Amino acid sequence: MQTLTLPITGMSCAACSAYIEQTLNALPGVESASVNLLANQATITSTLPPEALITAIQDAGYDATLPSPELEGVPHVSPLRHGFPQLSTRAFTALTIAAASMLLSMTTLPATPLRYTLLALTLVVMLALSPETYRRAFTAARHRTTNMSTLVAIGTLAALAWSLTATIAPQIFITHGLAPDVYYEAIDFILAFLLLGAWLDSRAKLRTQSALAAFAQLTPSTARVLRNNTEIELPLAALHPGDQILLLPGERIPVDGTVLLGTSTVDESLLTGESIPVLKSPQSPVIGGTINLDGPLTIEATTLGADSVLSQLRRLLSEAQSSRAPMQKLADRASAIFVPTVLALAALTFAAWLLLDHSLPRAFAAAIAVLVIACPCAMGLAVPAALTVGIGRAAQLGILVKNGEALERLAQTRNLALDKTGTLTEGRPKIVAAHFAPNLSPEDHQHLLQLAAALERHSEHPLAKAVQSYIPTHTPFTLTNIKTIPGQGITATYNNQQITIGNEALSHQNRVPQVRTLGPGFPQPSTPTTKLHLTINNQLQLTLEATDTLRESAPQALTQLSTLGITPHILTGDNAATAAAIANLLNIPAAQIHAHLLPADKLTIIQQLQQQAPTAMAGDGINDAAALAQADTGIAISGQNVGTDLTREAADLVLLRPDLTLIPTSIRLARRTTRTMRQNLGWAVAYNLLGLPIAAGALYPHFHILLSPALASAAMALSSISVLFNSLRLRRFE
Incomplete structure (x- = not known):
């Protein structure tokens, strides 16, 4: 069983991610699959080879690739970044054509050549500037599912069919007492606003991934290595543990390591959130991706590749931003059934207008507006957008x-x-006093201290380190049956004697009676301290007192x-x-x-x-x-x-970093993020509860307000953009 993160392209809404997730979870051998629309990736735990998973995603109508090793664990933002300039060009070109179509429609040019001109411009927008809308809708239909593109494709194709008939054969409308109206400019605006929304959406998504993007750019591609007393420049993939790496002031440290030569300060702010540079000298650890500020250093490489601190940070941050919060489950369920519900509502709107108003053009326009204004993206992005920005901001704060x-x-x-x-x-206690059992010689005292240090060398507890620091020289002892008891201490056998060092709980467990009163020769301290008791065959021989600040x-x-x-x-x-x-x-x-x-x-x-x-x-x-x-x-x-x-x-x-004020900071950020999730969900639900009835014509009987398909498209784009930009406010959290 392995967990794999696959970059995915082609997703446009929450229905897309839900369908891919459903497809993957249905595969035999897949234990779990989670698809993140915002990060454009799927996290899959399965026994299947990656190629089988990619094939399943491609069969579902989307595309997936294996992540490159250097970007393993990083959300797939590169397609957004690479396609970003092209998307903006297409969006603004479509808007220009839509505006030109609207202006041409207001002129007094002859109707027939004007309509053919508008048809040509509309085909350019549909086929050249926004073809993916129809590809996604066709792919979804082929797999008997729906997505956001389904709504837009049905609406615009229906408007095109109506307009094309009115252009080629206007007599059909006139014979039935209908005006041969065309909706070319509405189609242009719908697709233009859709492209503009996608561009702004991509821009916001890239900004939400700023923390990960910064991590991805931290590691330099090469390092200067000293081999055979010769300085050579090597790619990071060619480095080995133990290599000596030379660093000049201002350079990024390429790998985790330990300082061998030199003294300098290092900027670790992006990894720890701590703005004050940290002084590094021989034997100090350094972290790959941090910046050497003001002195040359020679470091020894210790940890490379996926085991490095930076790689762990990137992987854990990526997993966190791709994870689901409980609040998201309701939004996911609602988004999955949203598109079929809107299709049914559009059909009811068309039938109601036709039955009550007897106006086919109005019924047609209202149905298209309902199809276009609906936006499951806002609901699908409400929680993950806030979650991604909040977790990214937390990483920046350490x-x-x-x-x-x-x-x-x-x-x-x-x-x-x-x-x-x-x-x-x-967590760095110091031994401040040592009390020995009575009738022991100075040589016995030294022997007991050395024995205590020998025992504590088998523990990583802060008190163990304090004991070792308190005793300057260490004598080797042959210890057997060494056992560490969490929360109590250590036991071992020495010269066929049972020896222990630990707290009162361990001594009491071993029934050492003197510990509670410290016995003769063990005066009570004047201030509270932490005590470690050394016993031999359950007889108290030494008590060490430690204090911590x-x-x-x-x-x-x-x-x-x-x-x-x-x-x-x-x-x-x-x-x-x-x-x-x-x-x-x-x-x-x-x-x-x-x-x-x-x-x-x-x-x-x-x-x-x-x-x-x-x-x-x-x-x-x-x-x-x-x-x-x-x-x-x-x-x-x-x-x-x-x-x-x-x-x-x-x-x-x-x-x-060991700063306790980060605990209340994390709680405040968590509360702010949760509040943003609720705001996003509230906006997404309110938008659809208000927008869909207006698009269906609920205001027309009393106020004669009927939402045009073009305005519905603009409102649809505004919905998901507002959710993303509300989430981006978390980046300013202090």
């Missing part, structure tokens, strides 16, 4: 949203559970959360006194502090909070994975290694 459903859930958040160590605090952004973040109506809760495996000290600094009540928690306990607390209100969880470590997955929205806090943070599949959001 917030990676993994799917649309998470963004909608985040907007409903009322409880926020926060891990303490590494989330509320810096509160994140600078934490107080401001908690204040902003309060204004948003979010109730914070602290979840920690640390002792209650240390947790209370942090909570006091943040004005968090004691009832919202949960200490002495194992990973399973954190999960339980999240479940309890969810019974009260929608709950989000923010954490940074593997101990938080279960709670992050259980929460309505899981938020992973990025540490020093962004690439590692991106692998935290349990989270729905990843903050690309």
Whole structure:
């Protein structure tokens, strides 16, 4: 089973994407298929080869290609971009011809040559400037389905048939007491407005993809590599891990790596949202796509291709923008049945006018107006347009949203559970005191410290790193049966003795009685600290005390959360006194502090909070994975290694820099995006509820207002454009 993203061309409305999705999901071997109209792509999970999927899409009347490796995971915006100038030329040419047709119709030229001239101009618009409208309608009919082009094609072809008959054989109309009117300028305006709408639509779609387009342009195509003491320029595909790459000030870093030589500042703003350049020196990690600002650097390539941070970002952002929010399901269902409903309404409109007014021309014009004014595109774009812009803006601010459903859930958040160590605090604790069991010599003290460091080398926990930093020299120990217990500590065997290092929960589990009182020789500290207990054969030998500093952004973040109506809760495996000290600094009540928690306990607390209100969880470590997955929205806090943070599949959001104010920012953006979705859906529904009756002639009996097909076409174009431009307002979110 593999997941593949295929670029698709030829889609014009929500009915198109719904039909392709239905076709793909009906294939044996396809587990799931999702088609994104805005991104022009299909995401398919199946056991079928890509060629079989492409053939199925082509058989449905559309076109698909395999993405190029360098653009893998990036929405297929290139056809829009490449066809953009041509589309604008066709749109404005069609508008010019439509205006000329209208002006010619107002002249007093002889009727017969004038009508043939208008016919010729209309055929140019239909066959040369807007042929895809009829191709799409014919393809849909051949597959027994409908789309937006079906409505336009039926309306304009019916108007052409009427006008052509009035041009070639006007006596047929005169014999039946009808005026031989023609609708050539109406056809021209309908197709011109359709092309203009498509051009503006493409322009807006390209703008909605600005975040991904920026990511796609980040990586340079070549790099200067030092091989055999010779500097050579190679394409990125020819690089290997371990290559030494030379960088000058102002150049983009081509791959993820580690600085070997030099000191410089690096602009990581597009990846992390942080505007302040980051100082890099030997052993500092660097990320491909960022900019080396003011000093030459030599870096060693570490991660290439699809595993790089930039590729992961592009892939996750692409998947998020292609995902569906719950609000979209209703819109998709409505769009799928919209075109057949409009066809039926047009037929009823024609019959009603003919029956009540006995005017064939008016009945004909009203039916065409109904066909043309209907626009399922607005409804189909209402949610994905807002979602795409909102997720793209989040990425620019340093917030990676993994799917649309998470963004909608985040907007409903009322409880926020926060891990303490590494989330509320810096996650870089320092050992401030060491207490040894009585009657031990200085040599015993040193031996116990070395043993503690040897144990902690098998853990990535911040406290483990603090222990290793506290002990300057490391003595090798032969440890066996090493076992890491999440949320508690580490156990191992040394010289046939059972040794452990961990928190009070681990010591209590091993029935070490001295820990609760710290026993003789272990004085009580004056300030709350986090304690690590080293035991040998369940006898306490050493207690290390650690402190961690509160994140600078934490107080401001908690204040902003309060204004948003979010109730914070602290979840920690640390002792209650240390947790209370942090909570006091943040004005968090004691009832919202949960200490002495194992990973399973954190999960339980999240479940309890969810019974009260929608709950989000923010954490940074593997101990938080279960709670992050259980929460309505899981938020992973990025540490020093962004690439590692991106692998935290349990989270729905990843903050690309450890700034807690990004949490309230993400909630505000989620609420704004959800509100925009509702506005778009409201506009799309209101437009059709008002527009269709007006086009059918509901205002004519009292106000003698009858919407012309040309004005109906302009209104149709305005509908989807208004939805897109309303969504684009999210780009200005601060």
